[in-house]
Amino acid sequence: MKKIVSISCIVAVLMLLASCGSGDASSSEVEFYTDKGGENVGIMNSMSDKIKDDGGVGFKTVGYTEVTAYETTVQQSLDSDKAPGLFTWWSGDKLKKLVDNDLVVDLTKEWKDYYEKEGVNPSLADAFTIDGKVYAAPFSVLYNGILYNKHIFDKYNLEVPETWDDFIKVCDTLKANKIDPIGLKNDPWASFLWFQTLIASYDPDLYVGLTNGDIKYTDPEMKKVMKIWQKMIKKGYFGEPVDPASQIKMFSSDKSAMVYEPTVTSATLKKDYNMEPGKDFDVFVPPSMTANAKKVIFFEASPIVVSKESKQSGDAKKVLQSFYKKDVQQIFVDEAGIINTDNTKSDDPVNGSFVKEAADANKYQLLVRYYEATPSEVVTVATDELWKFFYNPTDAMLDDTLNTIQKAADGAFK
Amino acid sequence: MKRANGWRNYLYIAPAVLFVFCFCILSIIFTLFISFTDWTGLGRFKFVGFSNYVAVFQDKNFLLSCINTLVWVAAGLIIPVVFPLLFAIAITKSSFSTLFKNIFYFPNAVSGVIVGLIMTSLLSMYGLPQLLGMLGFENLDKNWLNIPYVNTGVMIGASVWQGIGMNMLLFIIGLVNMPTEPIEAAKMEGASGIGLYTKIILPLLKPTIIVVVLMSLVNSFKTFDSIWIMTGGGPYRTSETLAVTMYKETFSNNHLGMGSAIAVMLSVIILFISIFYLRKTFTREGSH
Numbered sequence: 001m002k003k004i005v006s007i008s009c010i011v012a013v014l015m016l017l018a019s020c021g022s023g024d025a026s027s028s029e030v031e032f033y034t035d036k037g038g039e040n041v042g043i044m045n046s047m048s049d050k051i052k053d054d055g056g057v058g059f060k061t062v063g064y065t066e067v068t069a070y071e072t073t074v075q076q077s078l079d080s081d082k083a084p085g086l087f088t089w090w091s092g093d094k095l096k097k098l099v100d101n102d103l104v105v106d107l108t109k110e111w112k113d114y115y116e117k118e119g120v121n122p123s124l125a126d127a128f129t130i131d132g133k134v135y136a137a138p139f140s141v142l143y144n145g146i147l148y149n150k151h152i153f154d155k156y157n158l159e160v161p162e163t164w165d166d167f168i169k170v171c172d173t174l175k176a177n178k179i180d181p182i183g184l185k186n187d188p189w190a191s192f193l194w195f196q197t198l199i200a201s202y203d204p205d206l207y208v209g210l211t212n213g214d215i216k217y218t219d220p221e222m223k224k225v226m227k228i229w230q231k232m233i234k235k236g237y238f239g240e241p242v243d244p245a246s247q248i249k250m251f252s253s254d255k256s257a258m259v260y261e262p263t264v265t266s267a268t269l270k271k272d273y274n275m276e277p278g279k280d281f282d283v284f285v286p287p288s289m290t291a292n293a294k295k296v297i298f299f300e301a302s303p304i305v306v307s308k309e310s311k312q313s314g315d316a317k318k319v320l321q322s323f324y325k326k327d328v329q330q331i332f333v334d335e336a337g338i339i340n341t342d343n344t345k346s347d348d349p350v351n352g353s354f355v356k357e358a359a360d361a362n363k364y365q366l367l368v369r370y371y372e373a374t375p376s377e378v379v380t381v382a383t384d385e386l387w388k389f390f391y392n393p394t395d396a397m398l399d400d401t402l403n404t405i406q407k408a409a410d411g412a413f414k
Numbered sequence: 415m416k417r418a419n420g421w422r423n424y425l426y427i428a429p430a431v432l433f434v435f436c437f438c439i440l441s442i443i444f445t446l447f448i449s450f451t452d453w454t455g456l457g458r459f460k461f462v463g464f465s466n467y468v469a470v471f472q473d474k475n476f477l478l479s480c481i482n483t484l485v486w487v488a489a490g491l492i493i494p495v496v497f498p499l500l501f502a503i504a505i506t507k508s509s510f511s512t513l514f515k516n517i518f519y520f521p522n523a524v525s526g527v528i529v530g531l532i533m534t535s536l537l538s539m540y541g542l543p544q545l546l547g548m549l550g551f552e553n554l555d556k557n558w559l560n561i562p563y564v565n566t567g568v569m570i571g572a573s574v575w576q577g578i579g580m581n582m583l584l585f586i587i588g589l590v591n592m593p594t595e596p597i598e599a600a601k602m603e604g605a606s607g608i609g610l611y612t613k614i615i616l617p618l619l620k621p622t623i624i625v626v627v628l629m630s631l632v633n634s635f636k637t638f639d640s641i642w643i644m645t646g647g648g649p650y651r652t653s654e655t656l657a658v659t660m661y662k663e664t665f666s667n668n669h670l671g672m673g674s675a676i677a678v679m680l681s682v683i684i685l686f687i688s689i690f691y692l693r694k695t696f697t698r699e700g701s702h
Contacts, residue, residue: 068665075455101457186560188648240557241649242539249540380667384475387650391562 029060030312030319033087034139035070036302037063043335047328056322057315059086078103078307085312086319088139089305091127092372093379098305099130105306105313108134110320118324119341121359127301127368136303137320140338142262143358144193144298144369145283147269147350152179152257160282164201164289171237174257180239183256185247189371191386192379193260194238196370199225200296201289204365207296211373213413217406226389226398228289233393241390248273251281260286262300266350267337278349285364297358298369381408442681449674466675476676479647479654482566483635486655489570490634494577495626501578502585503611515586519579526576530643533572534559537644559645562652569653573640577633581626588622589615624695628688635684656680 029048034040041063052058062084064070077083078098089095098104111134116122120138128136148160156177161167171181184190199207202225209215210222232238239256248265250256252273259265263283269275285295304323306316322328326343333344339355346352358364371379382405389401449466451459470476505514521529536542537558547555558568592615600614616623638657641647647654647662654662660680664673 068661071668072455072665078456097454097456103456186557186649188646240539241560242557243534246539376668384650387648391649 029058030085030315031062032059032304032319033062033064033070033074033084035064035067035088036139037065040336043331046335047323047331050328050331051319051322051325054322054325054327057318059316059319079309081309081311083307083310085310085316086304086306089136089303090372091136091301091303092368093374093376094372095128095135095303095305096130097376099133099135103308104135105308105317106133106135107137107306107317107320110137110317114321115324118326118329119343120324121342123366124301127299127372128303136305137323138340139302139304140264140336141340141355142264142300142302142338143355144197144260144300145263145285145354146258146260147251147263147265147281147283148258149251149254149256149281151280152254160284161287163291164287167287170257171232171235175236179254180250180256181237181258183239183247183251183259184241185244186241187244188387189379189383190241191383191390192370194229194232195382195386196298197260197286197296198229200298200367201286202228203290204294204296204367207367211368211370213409217402217409222402223398226402230389230393230395230398233390238390263351263354264337266348270348277351281350283350283354294363294365296367297364298367299358300369300372375409375412377412378405378408381405445674445677448670449678451671453670454668455670462671466671467679469672470675470679475651475654476659478652479656479659482653483637483655483657485566486570486637487631487634489574490577490630490637491627493570493574494581494630494633495623497575498578498582498626499585499623501582502589505582506586506589511586515583518582521576522579524576526573526639527643529573529576530640533569533640534644537568537572560649562649565645565653569641569644572644573637577630581630584622584626585619588619592618624692628691631687631691632684635680635687656683 032044032048034044041061044059044061044063048058048061064073074084074087074089078101089098095104107128111120111122111125115137121141124138124141125134128134128138152158152174153160156173156179158170158173159166161170174181182194184194196207199210199222203221206215206219206221206225210217210219215222239250242250247256247259248268251259252269252275266277266281266283269281270277275281285297288295304320306313306320310316324341326341329341329344332338332340333346337346337348337351339346339352342356342359346355358366367373370382374382385401385404389397448459450461450463452462452466453459501514501518505511505518508514539555539557543555543558559565561568596618597610597614600610605614636657637655638661641653641655641658642661645653647658651659651662656676657680660673660676662673663669663676667673
């Protein structure tokens with residue numbers, strides 16, 4: 001009897017172990033993994049319900065809030081049939097690595113047949129194109145602008161700057177009145193935000209050349225841009241870098257006048273800080289340093305990709321075919337402020353208007369932000385080096401920063 | 415019959431062996447293997463020999479994280495060993511020992527991540543620095559966790575105290591279960607005060623001290639959660655310890671080969687120190 005009990009226990013343990021890796025293959029819903037967890041999970045579930053109500057294939061959202069854990073989990077699953085059918089990723093070099101390893105599905109045909117017809121901007125496909133094929137669809141397209149606190153601007157009679165000189169004058173006035181002109185967040189990756197903005201304001205071609213390896217970081221023009229940044233840091237235009245929540249809190253409590261953020265932040269400012277878009281704050285595009293030059297808007301296109309090895313990849317493509325339908329995307333606009341298609345309506349005068357205006361190619365040049373446009377080996381080094389420069393903006397550090405990033409670029413572009 | 419019993423005994427430990435083999439031994443072997451490759455988490459492994467180990471020593475960030483780790487270890491040996499010992503001595507003589515035991519042990523029930531989050535809020539621009547600024551110390555109204563090198567000291571102060579409760583309990587158990595005869599004899603011979611503690615009580619408490627020191631040493635080397643929560647190793651990697659560098663290289667930078675090389679080195683360092691410390695301590699004890 002004892003022997004039977006012992007063997008039963010062992011068998012039970014082995015079955016338990018075996019069941020740990022079996023996954024949920026029987027589920028009819030496509031698994032949709034995302035690093036944009038938190039409240040987005042509920043919103044995405046509502047979108048899934050809407051798709052199902054319309055007779056389409058729904059999805060089950062698995063949200064992560066810790067990016068590193070998310071990336072590791074997805075990477076480890078991608079070469080097996082238990083991989084999630086859909087998952088959010090990063091465009092640029094990180095997407096290319098998945099493509100190079102033949103892990104994601106080519107969606108070129110789907111773009112023409114479905115996404116563009118539903119109002120997704122066709123030019124966004126460029127951000128997801130590798131060797132002539134499109135490998136992703138947009139989860140969110142975030143456009144960066146300078147959000148400014150209207151109370152502070154009104155108090156000191158400041159106008160939205162049209163030229164770079166105007167912008168510097170605004171900063172000088174704010175600094176003279178003991179207001180942090182520009183609030184910063186201390187995220188390890190966030191050091192490139194003003195770096196990219198200053199290069200593009202100086203010369204957009206310099207930025208493009210830098211990110212594709214045609215121009216070196218040690219180029220004399222790059223040194224000129226860094227000198228501008230150095231001067232701004234030394235003049236105290238940037239507030240002390242703080243955690244992201246404090247950055248927004250300081251902006252909302254009139255301690256800092258401007259923050260360079262995706263305009264979707266407008267929804268957070270309204271919901272969490274009772275700031276009325278258009279009344280308490282608004283947005284402008286960083287001015288160009290060259291007269292009559294187009295202003296540059298940086299955007300971050302977060303892709304959704306379909307796993308090639310997943311058992312669910314067929315259904316995953318069906319989910320994406322429904323994902324951009326007007327009534328489904330309207331939920332995303334209303335609940336999260338994320339605007340992916342031009343047939344939805346946003347009642348947010350800051351975010352909604354800015355996204356519409358960004359599409360005006362005569363006025364603005366859209367560029368993919370540095371994090372996605374540059375090889376990850378370079379970004380890893382650059383984000384640390386740029387912080388190092390920010391905290392110690394000496395001439396020696398300026399040279400050291402550019403030389404160190406160039407060394408990484410030499411390796412990446414060889 | 416005897417043989418049948420022997421077979422059955424192995425079956426009893428089989429689940430535990432299976433677990434250890436699957437989740438520990440295989441992981442160690444795999445980590446060792448990928449430390450000799452340039453694996454990025456995707457695609458095939460390419461054998462690169464010892465180049466990850468060489469690259470690690472040429473990396474300025476690694477050398478800085480070694481220094482930071484040593485600072486954490488030094489602090490981790492002083493604060494969570496000396497203070498609990500003093501508290502334990504005081505509490506065993508106190509009338510409210512149970513109350514004090516609970517108060518000091520309570521922080522141990524909170525996870526390191528939660529402590530990290532609380533401390534991050536407390537030390538944010540809306541916390542202690544702002545309060546000190548309002549009291550007139552305007553120079554202190556800064557984001558302390560953002561000041562390179564200073565932030566390591568701030569994080570040590572903010573997180574090492576958490577281990578005091580557990581070590582204090584171990585010391586109390588050691589003090590309570592100590593044989594009373596040698597102490598009584600020493601008192602009759604005229605020993606008292608600091609002399610009684612340094613010559614009689616602390617030598618008798620040595621087995622507990624050995625365990626506490628070793629645990630604190632290993633914990634200090636492994637320090638990760640509080641740093642990851644409070645600074646993420648920043649700014650510009652100035653507050654990383656070996657455990658944070660290992661995690662960052664492996665999972666943030668996708669250099670799994672290099673991260674594994676750091677993991678192997680960290681494990682070897684801890685193993686070497688533990689063996690050396692235990693052997694040295696017990697050999698000395700045996701020779702007495």
